[in-house]
Structure formats: structure tokens, C-alpha cells
Amino acid sequence: MTYILYGDVGSGSAMVEMALAEAGQGFDRRAVPLEGDHQLRAEYLAINPMGRLPTLVLPDGTVMTESLAILVTIADRHPEAGLLPPAGEAGRATALRWMTVMAAEAYPHVTRADYPARFTPDPAAAPAIRDRAQQMFREVLGVVERHAGLRGAPDAPFLLGARFSLADIPIAVMSRWCGGREWTPANLPRIEALARAVRARPAIAPLWRHHQLGPEPA
Numbered sequence: 367m368t369y370i371l372y373g374d375v376g377s378g379s380a381m382v383e384m385a386l387a388e389a390g391q392g393f394d395r396r397a398v399p400l401e402g403d404h405q406l407r408a409e410y411l412a413i414n415p416m417g418r419l420p421t422l423v424l425p426d427g428t429v430m431t432e433s434l435a436i437l438v439t440i441a442d443r444h445p446e447a448g449l450l451p452p453a454g455e456a457g458r459a460t461a462l463r464w465m466t467v468m469a470a471e472a473y474p475h476v477t478r479a480d481y482p483a484r485f486t487p488d489p490a491a492a493p494a495i496r497d498r499a500q501q502m503f504r505e506v507l508g509v510v511e512r513h514a515g516l517r518g519a520p521d522a523p524f525l526l527g528a529r530f531s532l533a534d535i536p537i538a539v540m541s542r543w544c545g546g547r548e549w550t551p552a553n554l555p556r557i558e559a560l561a562r563a564v565r566a567r568p569a570i571a572p573l574w575r576h577h578q579l580g581p582e583p584a
């Protein structure tokens with residue numbers, strides 16, 4: 367048995383693919399196209415009743431949803447890969463803190479930006495909701511830029527300095543969402559340095575391309 371990952375190109379499943387690749391784990395991809403709302407079809411809702419991507423089925427058949435829980439589970443299941451500091455070790459609290467900010471504070475703004483009509487009965491209000499959601503998403507990224515302790519240094523670009531961890535993946539991937547491919551390089555130098563270091567990792571570079579997250583480092 368191997369991992370089974372339900373996802374789509376450019377979606378949050380990119381983060382899970384990168385984590386599995388860093389763990390040296392193979393997986394079967396199952397396409398759930400967001401175009402056409404396949405994530406809301408009955409057959410997928412039977413797997414993930416939230417109707418969201420990603421969903422990861424563990425080799426023992428356990429269904430995992432929620433990107434944060436999935437990333438921590440991958441780290442826990444493959445401790446030899448050192449993808450998160452273990453409990454009690456310096457850096458774990460910092461990693462969990464900022465992973466939660468990305469999943470719980472930033473990600474919901476992406477939903478509002480992508481599906482503004484869900485958040486108002488007035489179709490005319492949808493564009494304003496999209497704009498505000500994008501603005502609020504960028505405000506969260508701005509908090510990460512200024513308060514997460516990122517140094518933006520070539521030799522220590524990650525959340526934990528020189529040490530890569532799974533906490534870097536959501537920051538790097540989401541920095542490309544909501545127009546971030548242009549906006550982040552222009553406005554968030556520390557996150558940009560982190561994103562470039564993440565996408566340069568050998569296990570991640572091909573997935574960065576597959577998920578169309580932006581140009582290779584110059």
C-alpha cells in the first residue's frame with residue numbers, strides 16, 4: 367500500500383506532494399479538478415465531506431484532510447527525514463505556530479478570494495469581497511514577513527534559519543497564490559528568499575514546476 371493523494375494542479379495538494387517528496391515517499395495521484403467543482407461531487411464528498419483539496423489516504427487506509435494535519439502527520443510518520451523538530455526540541459513550537467497561521471488565518475482568505483459569491487447573497491458584492499480577501503491574505507503574509515523571525519539571508523532563508531522544515535512549504539507555496547507570483551517578489555523580500563530556497567530543493571523543484579508556481583530562480 368502507498369499513499370493516495372487527491373488533488374489538482376496549483377491547489378493545496380502541491381504542499382502535500384512536496385512534503386511526501388521530502389520524505390522520500392511515493393504516492394498515487396487522484397485528480398479532482400477544481401474547474402467544474404469536482405470537489406463538490408458526491409463521490410468526492412464521500413471521501414472528504416468538507417469538499418476541499420487536499421485529501422491524503424495513508425497506507426493503512428486512514429483518511430487525512432486539512433493541510434496542517436496532513437503535513438504534521440507526514441513528518442511524524444517519517445521521523446528519519448527530519449521534516450519537523452521532534453516534540454520538545456527547539457524550533458517545533460515556532461514551526462507549529464506559523465504553520466497554523468498559514469492554515470487557519472491565510473488559507474480562509476484564499477477561499478473567499480476564489481469563491482466570493484459564497485459569502486454574499488448579492489452577486490454585485492462579490493468583486494469587493496474578492497478584493498478585500500486578497501488584501502487580508504496579503505496582510506497575513508505581511509505579518510509572517512515581519513514577525514516570524516525570517517532573516518532573508520542566503521545561508522539561513524528558512525523559518526528555522528538554516529534548517530529546512532515542513533513549515534516552509536505552506537509559506538512558499540501560498541506566497542504564489544492570489545497574484546503572489548508578481549506581488550510577493552516585489553513586496554516581501556524575506557518570504558521571497560524563503561520561497562526561492564524552497565523551490566530550489568531537489569525534491570521540490572519538479573513539483574514547483576508541475577504546480578505552475580512560477581519561474582525558476584534567476
Ligand SMILES: N[C@@H](CCC(=O)N[C@@H](CS)C(=O)NCC(=O)O)C(=O)O
Nearest residue numbers: 377378417418419420432433434469
Ligand atoms: N482547511 C483546508 C482548506 C483547503 C482548501 O481550501 N482547498 C482549496 C483548494 S487550494 C479547495 O479545495 N477549494 C475548493 C472549494 O472550496 O470548493 C486545508 O487546510 O486543507
